[in-house]
Every structure is written in structure tokens, then in C-alpha cells.
Amino acid sequence: MTDYRVGRGVRWSVGRVTLTLADAKGNVRTLRYPEAAVFDLVSRGRPFAKVVSLTAHILSLDAAGAEALVRSTLEEWADGGFLERV
């Protein structure tokens, strides 16, 4: 199973209900919920399976729904350079 970590040079700021990412090239992206929760969990090194189970509770999703959401979100960020696949 692929795990992820924050991309090199990526920084972020936690707002009241958002999270703002900035990569080394200056690209900025504001995450709202549920994506903000997913990024926080990944950024703190939570393994993929744990991110999925916590996201399921946070969003009241079943396991399959949570896994699909987390997987697609992480893949998109990995493609965009905000995350690296481990």
C-alpha cells in the first residue's frame, strides 16, 4: 500500500477552518474540509490505513467511501507536487 509524505519545500498554514499549502515554486492552494483534515493527518505521518479510518469517523463515511476519498485526494496532491509517494 502506498504511503505519502509532504513534498519537499511544501509549507502550510492552519487557518480557522482551512489549511493553506504553498510549494517551493510559490504555488498556493487553500484546502477546505474534508481535504484539510486529510492533509493534516498525512502531514503528521499517519499511515494510509490510519488516515482512512480517522477520515471515516471525521466525515461519517463507511470504510470504502473513506478509502476512495482519501486515495483520490492524495493521488491528486502527489501529482501536483504537494505530496511525495513513499
Added chain:
Amino acid sequence: MLAPHRESPPPLPAPRVDTATPSPGVKRHAVFLVPLLDRWLVFAPLLRLAALVNEPAARALRSGEGLRGPGLLSELVDRLRRPPASVPRPLDGEVCPSFLGIMPTRGCNLACVYCNFGGPSADKVDMEPKVAVAAVDWMAERLVRASRRDFQVHFFGGEPFISPDVVDIVVHRVRQQAARHDLVPYLGASTNGVFSESRAQFIGDYFDRVVLSLDGPPEFHDRHRPALQGRPSFEVVSRTAKQLGRMPVDLCLRACITDDSVGEVEGITRWMIESFRPAAVSLESLTPGVLAARAGLEVPDPYRFAIHCIGAYRLAARMGVRAVYCAAETERPRLSFCPVGTDALIVSPEGRLSACYLLPEDWRARGLDMDVGRVDADGRVSIDAVALDRARTLPLGKPRCERCFCQWTCAGGCHVNQTPPGCSDRYTAFCIQTRLVTACLLLRDLGGEDLADELLGDRRAMERVGEHAWDPVDIGTTEAWGGIEDRVAAARPSLPYGGASERPRSTIAEGLAWLG
């Protein structure tokens, strides 16, 4: 990481109007006279007014004679007879918690020798995620119905951060619901600080306020607050305090003061401020208990506590930091010392909804039941209206407080440990130190710190303040208002522990009347 954005909490919700009446038998008073050396302190907490008068003026106030006519005394009496803008009252009607308390576990990773929360022996059972989510959703729904925006959640324990999954779920569910309903989340925690740097980073990023227990340098802290196997905990707590002190979280360092450490209170305060740059330093005296007695710890002498506590207040103020002794809340009148009676609801790991975060067996031992409802694992939240009303009116029945000028400021202290039902009406050490600290803070607000010095240097004068038998004075104030009981406006509480991140200061002593 970029610096997180922080805003000040919004003002408290507007007072609600209700019609509940105080419990019979315990009268509340509006004006008090306290002997201060050769003068008397007049204190009208509901009017946020304090003044110093001489002996003849005090006699006139007490007898009701010679109050009319020109002069400062009649001016003071006129002011004392003005109706207050509001009087704190018990809440009624539908519950809308002032804040939601979440207790992820009663377990703890320390074995504090004075623990009153069952930490060293408590089961490390985590709250069910569904219970946590249901409680958060219920709170959000209540806020929306009440048209309130401040979504305040505070974590208690045990040690909340040994249940990281529950914390993560609650933090993000709160923020998600806040975003959905246009609420403003404020997250707080009371913690022992024994966790990783990564967890501290998370707390600094997501929390607005943290009350961190730190009893001083290692010689005090490690004696009071060892880890489970008796290992010292100071190093990691100190690291956490340093880390949080650099982050945009409102950090309150809370020290438990014993008879051993009371002489070092100013030194501990200075060391904390220089080492960790907290927003506030909270100084609380040891609560007597079986574990504390077994460890050979004793409550501080109340007179020494008052002297050193005021010393710490002054020192902290000079260093730009706020010192706090929770029982001496002179900024505004209140009915309850703590969340009890304010509709704050604490969710226990097993889903009880309670007005108090202490152990249920401790309430029961004093004839109290603080449970007001339940959160079931299927997500249902139920409130027992009778139990809620019982919690709302509990702060009113305090016979010991009837004669004390701190009845609207200390409000009787802990309902379980200080003024449980049936307690003696004699002042305790807690009462004496609270009376002295409160009097000195009022003197400070009146610009009379030299008088406070004189008082604290004179043991007999301190005893007169600490043990004065009857403070209330009836000058027809309540009749002029139509009676305290008829002035109805409920005051919501501020924060759990009344600690770090209080609202902007305003002085209670708006009237400076030097009549001596």
C-alpha cells in the same frame, strides 16, 4: 511552516433573561464592608464598584444613619443604590452549552502524587469515536439554533493527548462543522504536556488555548508529577512548554502550590515567565486528598499563600504576563466558580454528559449528582431536564458564602471539594486566602497597593480580613433596585479554569472614593 492565523475570541453571547429564583435560605447580598487596617473596604461587585472609607463612614453605612446630606459618603450611597446593569442568574430554558468538554480518556501517563482525577489508576479506555462525533454535531446544532457562533470545545482528562485518535477526530469534526455552519471554532485543552514534539506542533497549530500543568522547577515538579514508573517528567513537560510558548497558542502554565512550595511562588512565577513566555501563570493551592496526604503534601498556609500570590501577581504584571488565582475573579460577578451551573457540558469517555469533570464517585461521596444526560454510541444525545435544572441551581445553595464579600467573585469555589451540600459554614483555608487575595486585588484596582503591602505585613490585620464574621451591609440597595432576585440576566461563563485567555480586562473598581 507558515505562522497560523489567529483571531481573538468573539465577545460572549448576550445575557439571557430568565425567571429562575435562588434557592431559599441562602440570601445574596449586594454591598459588603471588609475591615482593612484602620479603614473599611466597601465592595459592590454587581455594580463593579469598590471604595475605601474610614471608620465613621463604615459605622454610618452599617447603621443606616447619617447617610444623607452633602458629601462624599452620600455620593457613594447614591452610587451604591443604583441598579446594576445585570445580575448573574441561573440559566433556564433549552440548553445551549457555553462550551463542550471532551474527555477522551480518564487514563493518564503520569502518576501525580496529588491527583484528584483518578489518573494513576484510571482505566485507559478511549471514548468511542461515534460518541465524540455525536457530541460535536449536537453542540453545533445547538449553536445554530441559538444563533451563536463561538464553537468552544475544551479537552479534559485524564490526559487527553494519550488518546490521539479521539483528539484528531474531534478537532477536525469541530472544524468541519464550523465551516459548514459558519461557526468560529475555539479549541482548548488541559494537559500534562507529556507528549511528542509532533503532537505539540499539532496543538500549537490547531488550539487556541492550553492549560499546561507545571509545578515549577524539577525539585517541585518531579516530586509532585512523576511519570507512571516514578521517572521524572520535568524534561519533556519543559520541552513542551518551550515549544508551545513559541507558538500562537494562548499558553497558561498552572502550578499547584503546596506548603513546601508556597514560599517560592514568586520565584516559580519569574522562572516560568522567563523560561516559557506564557500568556498567563495560574497559581492554585493544593486540594486536600487521600493521595496528597499519603505523599506528605500539605495545603499551604492561607496567609503565606496570599502574601506570595500577590507578590507573584505584581511580578507577573511587571513582566507583562497575567497571574491568575481562579477564586479571586474580580473582573465580573459570577454565580459559579467553575463550569457547573453554566450549561457547560463535559462528555466522559463512556458517554455521560456531566456538568463537572471530576470523578463521579467523588460527587456521589458528597451527595451530588452532576450527570445531566448521555451520548449513546448510536449518536443519540439525551438531556435530563430535571438534572440540568439541578446543576443550574447548585451554585445557589452555599450557606458558607452568605456572609462573605467574595460570594459573587469566588462564588464558593469547587462545588465538590470546597462547598459541597451540608458543608460547615466556617471559613476554610481556601476561604481565607481567597478573601485576602481578593481584597488586595481590589486595593490594587483602587490604586492602593501601599495599603495592600501594609495589610500583608500585619498578621493581625490579615486575620481580621480573612476571618471577618459578617461582611454584608444593608443600605437599602436591593430595595432600591427592587431586590436582587427580581433583576434577571444570566451571565455566561468565560473559560474552563478561568485561566489563560480571559476577555479584555476591565476593572471592578470604577469608583475611586477615598473617604479616609
